[in-house]
Structures are given as structure tokens and as C-alpha cells.
Amino acid sequence: MAGGMTYTAIDSTSLQTAEIYGQALVELGKAHPEVVALTADLAKSTKIGDFMKQFPDRFFNVGIAEQNMFGIAAGMAKAGLVPFLSTFSQFASLRSADQLSTDLCYQNVNAKVIATHSGTSFGQAGSTHHAISDLAVTRSFPNLTVICPADGVETYNAVMAAYNTKGPFYIRINRGFDNTLYNTRDYGFEVGKAVTVREGTDLTIIACGSCVYQANQAADFLEKADGLKIRVLDMHTIKPIDRDAIVKAVMDTRRIITVEDHNIIGGLGSAVAEVVVESGKGCAFKKLGVPDKFAPIGLHEDIMNVLGIDANGIINAVREVMKADFELDDDWDDEV
Amino acid sequence: MPLSKQEWLALEKKANELRRLTLDTTYWAGSGHIGGGLSVMDILVVLYHKYMRFKVEDPQWADRDRFILSKGHAGIAYAPVLCDLGFNDKELLKTFNLSGSTMGMHLDSNKVVGVDASTGSLGHGMSIAVGTALAARVLGKDYKTFVVLGDGECDEGSNWEAAMSAAHYKLTNMISFVDRNKCMIDGRTEDVMRLEPFCDKWRAFGFIVKEIDGNNIKELCEAIDFAYANETDQPVMIVCNTIKGCGIDFIEDNYLWHYGAFDDEKYEKAKASLDAFYAKRVARAEKEGE
Numbered sequence: 001m002a003g004g005m006t007y008t009a010i011d012s013t014s015l016q017t018a019e020i021y022g023q024a025l026v027e028l029g030k031a032h033p034e035v036v037a038l039t040a041d042l043a044k045s046t047k048i049g050d051f052m053k054q055f056p057d058r059f060f061n062v063g064i065a066e067q068n069m070f071g072i073a074a075g076m077a078k079a080g081l082v083p084f085l086s087t088f089s090q091f092a093s094l095r096s097a098d099q100l101s102t103d104l105c106y107q108n109v110n111a112k113v114i115a116t117h118s119g120t121s122f123g124q125a126g127s128t129h130h131a132i133s134d135l136a137v138t139r140s141f142p143n144l145t146v147i148c149p150a151d152g153v154e155t156y157n158a159v160m161a162a163y164n165t166k167g168p169f170y171i172r173i174n175r176g177f178d179n180t181l182y183n184t185r186d187y188g189f190e191v192g193k194a195v196t197v198r199e200g201t202d203l204t205i206i207a208c209g210s211c212v213y214q215a216n217q218a219a220d221f222l223e224k225a226d227g228l229k230i231r232v233l234d235m236h237t238i239k240p241i242d243r244d245a246i247v248k249a250v251m252d253t254r255r256i257i258t259v260e261d262h263n264i265i266g267g268l269g270s271a272v273a274e275v276v277v278e279s280g281k282g283c284a285f286k287k288l289g290v291p292d293k294f295a296p297i298g299l300h301e302d303i304m305n306v307l308g309i310d311a312n313g314i315i316n317a318v319r320e321v322m323k324a325d326f327e328l329d330d331d332w333d334d335e336v
Numbered sequence: 337m338p339l340s341k342q343e344w345l346a347l348e349k350k351a352n353e354l355r356r357l358t359l360d361t362t363y364w365a366g367s368g369h370i371g372g373g374l375s376v377m378d379i380l381v382v383l384y385h386k387y388m389r390f391k392v393e394d395p396q397w398a399d400r401d402r403f404i405l406s407k408g409h410a411g412i413a414y415a416p417v418l419c420d421l422g423f424n425d426k427e428l429l430k431t432f433n434l435s436g437s438t439m440g441m442h443l444d445s446n447k448v449v450g451v452d453a454s455t456g457s458l459g460h461g462m463s464i465a466v467g468t469a470l471a472a473r474v475l476g477k478d479y480k481t482f483v484v485l486g487d488g489e490c491d492e493g494s495n496w497e498a499a500m501s502a503a504h505y506k507l508t509n510m511i512s513f514v515d516r517n518k519c520m521i522d523g524r525t526e527d528v529m530r531l532e533p534f535c536d537k538w539r540a541f542g543f544i545v546k547e548i549d550g551n552n553i554k555e556l557c558e559a560i561d562f563a564y565a566n567e568t569d570q571p572v573m574i575v576c577n578t579i580k581g582c583g584i585d586f587i588e589d590n591y592l593w594h595y596g597a598f599d600d601e602k603y604e605k606a607k608a609s610l611d612a613f614y615a616k617r618v619a620r621a622e623k624e625g626e
Contacts, residue, residue: 068463068497075467102457
């Protein structure tokens with residue numbers, strides 16, 4: 001089974017997720033002269049150094065000034081460029097929230113925010129550098145597409161999709177290495193469509209980001225240990241959320257657990273809950289995430305373990321929700 | 337582009353028409369940001385009627401000069417300028433601020449034709465201008481970017497981030513203005529949050545600063561000519577000392593008229609005041625024009 005400390009295996013043969021973004025950006029830069037890259041003194045951390053070297057005239061490091069970076073990007077996009085902005089998620093979503101909302105979203109410009117060090121992935125840096133509210137904030141901005149890829153492969157797909165789709169995007173990725181969920185880019189990534197990582201009928205785990213891998217590990221274990229058939233959905237697009245996949249999960253499995261490296265208020269869990277409630281269908285439901293507290297300091301895998309959003313925590317939650325015996329409720333037929 | 341007397345008089349006439357249209361729009365809307373609208377009007381007139389390159393019939397023309405009204409609340413003055421030019425139907429001004437209108441007090445670049453940036457939240461416009469100016473460089477275009485800030489707006493720290501970057505990137509294709517009317521909502525700028533030494537601040541951030549009377553067409557033209565002729569690698573900031581409510585004597589230089597309303601009596605008085613103001617301005621142009 002997947003234990004509590006399984007997340008970050010330092011695998012020298014693989015690339016950090018942000019490095020994959022950096023490569024995708026270079027690829028886009030080569031193919032499209034209108035692609036420009038901006039950062040706020042985080043070129044190294046956000047892994048866009050290759051773009052800087054290859055396209056120095058299309059690379060802009062604005063210094064530690066995120067608000068200015070977002071405004072500049074809006075102006076560039078208005079003039080026909082396609083800016084990719086990279087900084088930490090916490091700053092992209094909060095420090096420059098007004099610029100993200102007003103300059104990028106309200107004006108509906110074709111600019112792409114790649115927000116790194118999301119969730120608690122910059123664990124040791126502490127809560128000043130954890131982004132546990134960014135999904136809550138960004139998914140409330142009209143016109144903005146919000147994506148939280150499961151791994152580096154999906155990050156590549158999301159970055160390419162962002163280029164190919166007009167309008168502002170917010171893509172949140174982790175610091176460091178992510179466990180690789182997908183062994184190919186060709187699994188049918190589509191903005192706004194959840195990926196069914198595994199089929200199941202007993203319960204559905206809806207996860208995003210690095211929690212998808214953990215959910216899959218948990219489902220694997222529970223199939224062997226408890227004989228449970230668990231569906232795992234990679235809900236990479238937080239907005240627009242895949243309503244059909246959620247309602248189908250309600251109807252097919254009647255039990256849903258959401259898992260995210262984000263506050264349980266306002267993020268993936270809330271987005272899924274909104275759809276479940278509006279569907280009018282009954283469903284046992286549990287949200288896993290950061291429990292509306294600032295997370296502790298530590299390695300990302302340790303924090304995920306403490307928060308119960310790793311495979312161990314998910315297994316415990318699944319067993320708890322499976323105990324819910326609501327299907328025998330006399331009122332079950334009353335649902336609309 | 338030296339200003340001839342004939343041109344000066346034509347610009348005065350246009351400024352007068354547009355001040356009157358701004359007053360009318362405020363009257364139709366029931367209320368509006370008339371104070372800062374009238375202080376900035378001469379900057380708008382000079383830019384749109386003498387200097388800026390654009391095509392009314394092709395508002396998204398890629399080579400057009402960009403104009404960003406960072407003090408977005410002056411939309412009540414900017415909308416009349418754009419409607420008068422034909423970017424939008426003039427009749428729309430009668431709907432300004434009314435429910436269902438495409439024109440609210442802060443103009444939406446996706447709804448009002450000719451607007452290059454949706455502003456309103458202060459401290460955004462200069463960054464956007466830096467972006468359009470940098471984009472010109474990347475795209476190999478020679479258009480210019482003009483940006484107008486309010487002085488109270490300069491309390492926002494984001495402007496100084498933008499200022500630093502404009503100088504760092506040597507954006508001489510961008511010409512900046514501050515409408516220095518010395519008033520903000522809650523009082524005089526120097527009482528609420530001191531800005532002075534204001535010009536020195538811009539110099540310290542790497543700008544060449546021209547300080548002028550921003551309600552003097554001739555001085556505005558001279559300053560813009562100076563910016564066009566700038567051969568240094570520093571961007572130019574034109575600090576325009578203006579009068580809030582310029583042209584309507586009973587609201588002039590009064591921060592309480594940041595946002596105001598005119599009843600019929602005040603409206604008539606305001607029109608008379610604008611007429612008298614225009615006469616004085618024409619007399620000055622006749623006397624000082626060449």
C-alpha cells in the first residue's frame with residue numbers, strides 16, 4: 001500500500017513539474033513569436049530560464065513586483081502578444097489579485113498565469129508561501145479558466161491547451177517533483193473534462209493536483225484490501241468544472257470524497273459540492289484538504305500526511321464514508 | 337509639431353465643446369466625476385485632436401497609438417471625446433451611468449469602442465501602458481503609448497512599480513501624464529497623503545519631468561513636442577498642474593466636486609460659466625498665439 005511518506009521520491013531521471021512547464025514554454029516560444037514570458041524575480045524557481053536564454057527579447061523579469069507584472073501582461077496581451085506569467089501561487093492569486101481580476105479577467109485578455117509552488121508544496125517555507133486559498137479566489141473570477149494538473153505530463157497538456165484557448169488561464173502547479181500519474185500525453189486531456197483515472201462503482205474520489213496520484217494509490221490498496229471498486233476522477237479543471245462527471249459519480253456511486261491540497265473552503269471540494277447540491281440527488285460527501293487552518297511547516301509529503309490528503313488519509317476517509325448506511329434510509333426514494 | 341494660432345483656437349473650440357458635452361453627460365446621468373473630468377480635458381483634447389494616430393473606422397488598427405486613462409473615473413470626460421470623434425454613437429452619452437447602458441462611470445474596453453484599457457481601480461493603468469509599450473518593441477511597431485494618471489492615484493504603490501519598470505526598460509515610446517489637480521475624494525492631496533516633492537519623485541524613478549500648466553493648450557503641446565523630440569533613453573513624465581472642475585467657476589479647485597450633481601439652476605450657471613471660460617481662453621490664444 002501507499003504509506004504516508006510516499007509523495008516525493010527524488011527521482012533524478014524525471015523532471016520537476018515546473019521544469020516540464022519550462023520546456024513546454026520553450027516549445028511554444030519556438031513555434032509562436034507572439035509568446036512572451038514574464039516573471040517577478042522567480043525565473044529560476046519557476047524554471048523558465050531556458051526561455052530566457054533562447055528568447056531574451058521576449059523575456060521580462062519585472063523584479064519583485066507582481067502587481068506590475070500582471071498589468072504589463074494585460075497591456076501586452078491587448079497589443080497581440082500571448083504572455084505567460086510565472087510566480088508563486090500565493091502571490092499570483094493574492095498579492096496581485098486585483099490586477100488578475102481587473103486587468104486580465106475583466107478585460108478577458110489572452111494571458112496565461114502559471115502559478116508555481118501551489119498548495120503546501122513549498123512546505124518548509126511556511127504559510128507565507130503556501131497557497132491554500134488560490135483556488136477559492138481565482139475560481140470566483142469571471143472569464144478565468146482554472147486548472148490544477150495532476151502531474152508534469154498533465155502540466156504539459158494544460159500549458160498547451162492554455163495557448164490554444166483564447167482567454168485568461170490560471171494553472172497552479174507544485175514546487176519540486178510530482179509523482180507521475182500519466183505515462184503518456186495521449187490520454188485525452190481536455191479543458192473542463194475530468195479524466196477517469198480508474199473506474200469504480202462503490203465510491204468516487206474526485207481529486208486535483210498531486211492528490212490524484214494519492215487517490216489512485218489509495219483506490220488500488222482498497223481494491224486489494226477491502227474489495228472496493230473506487231472511481232478516481234482527475235478533476236484538473238476547477239473551472240469550468242465538469243458537472244456531468246460529478247452528477248454521473250453521484251448517480252453511479254452515491255459516495256464522493258474530494259481531495260485537494262487547498263483549504264477545504266472554496267476550492268475543489270466546494271466546487272464539487274455546489275454541483276452535487278444543485279443536482280438534487282442524494283450523496284454521501286466528504287471533503288479532504290487543509291482544514292481551514294494554516295498548515296504546519298515541513299516537507300510536502302509530511303504535510304500531506306498530517307492533513308490526511310495522502311493515500312493513508314484517503315484510505316481512512318473512504319472507510320469512514322463507506323460506513324454511511326444511508327441507502328437503507330426510509331426516505332431514500334424521496335430524493336428528487 | 338509647433339502650434340499655430342489657428343490650431344490653438346481650433347483646439348480651444350474643441351475643448352469647450354467637450355467640456356460642455358461632459359457637463360451635459362453629467363446632467364443626463366444625474367451625477368458624475370465632473371471635477372477630475374474637467375481638469376483632464378485639455379490633455380484629452382490635445383492628444384486626440386493633435387497628436388494621436390488612430391482610425392475611427394478601424395478602432396483596433398494594430399499600429400494605432402494607445403491611450404490609457406489610468407484615472408478611469410474621468411470616463412465621464414473620456415466618453416464624450418470618443419463619441420464626438422465617432423467611435424461610439426453620441427446618443428449613448430444620454431445613457432451614461434443608467435441601468436443597461438454600455439457606458440458606466442469607468443469605461444469598459446470591451447463595450448466602449450476606442451477604449452484601450454478598462455480602468456477604474458486605481459494604480460493599474462501605468463503597468464498596462466508599460467505592457468503595450470514593451471509589446472510595440474517586441475512586435476517591431478512604432479506606435480506610442482500615452483497614459484494619464486490622477487495625482488491622488490499616485491498614492492497607490494503599484495504606480496511606482498510601473499514607473500520603475502518604464503525607466504528600467506527605457507520606454508521612450510511611452511509618454512506619461514499626471515493630472516495634478518491636487519484634490520482627491522477626502523481632501524487636498526497634500527493633506528490626505530503628501531505627494532510633494534512630486535516631480536522629484538518621478539525624476540528619482542528615472543523620468544525626465546516636464547512640469548506645466550495642464551489647462552494650457554500651448555504648454556501641453558510644447559511638453560508633448562518635447563517628449564516626441566526626446567533622444568535620451570529616459571521616458572518622459574509630464575506633470576500637469578490643473579484645476580479640478582476647470583471651466584465651471586463655482587466648482588473649481590474644490591475637492592467636494594470630485595463627484596457631483598447639477599440641478600437645473602446649477603446646470604444653467606455652469607453653462608454660463610463655461611461660456612465665460614471659453615471667451616477668456618480664446619482671448620489668451622488670440623494674444624499669445626503665433
